[in-house]
Amino acid sequence: MLKLGVPSKGRLMEKTFAWFGDRGVSLRKSGSDREYAGAVDGIDGVELVLLSAGEIPRELAAGRIQLGVTGSDLIREKLAAWETRVHAIAPMGFGGADLIIAVPQAWVDVETLDDLDAAAAAFRAKHGFRMRIATKYHRQVREFLRDNGVADYQLIDSQGATEGTVKNETAEAIADITSTGETLRANGLKILGDGLIHASQATLFRGRRDVWTDAQRVTLKELESLLGV
């Protein structure tokens, strides 16, 4: 049996169901609407597992599910050296969102990461602490800023309403997911010109195959040919 992990609620679930449905594989919730059990029609040997999108990376890496649909941003955030642990089978063309760095629009002097670095140095000298960047994507932001030579900042954990942290003076800048940038603008923020960390979208991943059975391998081939990926 191949276990396919799919986000258990909301638009991501509906769009995933539609994406598979368009390709002749029908995924649906079985039983009542509140139950997290699923059924698969159109192919044998695939079992639907409904999970929180944030848990799918971990379950894939642990081998408890063999396939999973989740945002590519979540895979990068939750799995160190993700390329060696999971494989992207197909980008699915929805759930698109950019992980970006944004600063106040009032900072007319800051348009690039180099500007951010210089502003951070001056900020630290003046205020006595490192410039705070609010985010929940710690790993990706830290790696991105390190690779781009930005120093003198600190990450502040923010699990929600991140765009409001600057106005509330708990951070000076943010790193967050945005699709249209509207919420950012409404909160007086702008995206740095070279501040795109990752363009994320819903993606079908598979875990490492080294412990797979022959039957699982055959099922994956069949599924891939049905899906045309």
Place this chain on the structure above:
Amino acid sequence: MTRLIAAEAARLIALFEGEGARHVDADILLSAETLLDLYGEDIRGRAYLTSDPFGGEMVLRPDFTVPVVQMHMDSEADPARYTYAGRVFRKQEDDPSRPREAMQVGFEVFDGSNPAGADATVFATVADALAGLPVRAATGDIGILMAAVAGLKTSDTRKAALMRHLWRPRKFRALLDRFGGRTPPAPSRVALLAQVDPMADAAPTIGLRSRAEVQTRIDALRADAATAPISGDEMALIDAILSLDESCPHVLSSLRDIAVDLPVIDGAVNAFAARLDALSAKGVDVDALSFEGSYGRTSLEYYDGFVFGFYAAADHYMPPVATGGRYDALTARLGAGRAVPAVGGVVRPDLVVALRGDV
């Protein structure tokens, strides 16, 4: 194996004690505040952080240097030598096959009276500890690059920016190329400075960074745009220092040549010469000792003078068997106004045992 490593650690401690070091210990769980202040977010990628209900963020010690420096700065002892042994913990975010904990035995010398002599003592003692093993030594001197940057004929702002990124070679290079006019300023910068008053249409200020701070930076950018590029000659001299890669006596001769055009490095070059003399006096064969101008620039940024490492000659994948260097600036930052010139090194007893098995 564990027993062999413990025996090797004991041998190293005895050796360092023989050089007058006092055997000290350090906590495994340290307050994260100091390390975060020193290294910023990068430490989270390299060390294990956890939280204490009362003490706030704590870190499993990633090295002994910081706690030993703190201990020394709190004591009034001066000069002093210390040795210690224990595990250090490093988070591995890229390569799960690399060890997360390793044994280190260290030797630290806090003594400002004779820096060249202290450098030589630490290097020669570590070299003696590894005598007979198939290792090669690499050395460098961050102080020479610092002196060269400090002596550039350009604005203090530019020098400070270069100095701040001395330990980030790629960013340092990008800055140097920009200050030298080799790369043009970003289009957004040009557009900003083309405005008579860039603040005229600025959005209302939100957050702690004030309008005045933005204006201050714009003024600084205008001043920088009006600053002449660092000359090609000076750029070439920095490049020459960074690309030094020869035996120590040849490097000394090259540095004397460079110093003719860049006399500000005279002091640092004299210190290098004095160190070579002190090393020779300790029986180190400096003619065979290699020196790299860029060595030590990618480590955690506390070495600011002499730096060295010992590597397995036949195994390029083995981490360095021993590393060390001078960290005067660190003692100043941790010493609340007091600074003590300090130099030290650590040996990995597990790697010594592994290498000895190969001999």
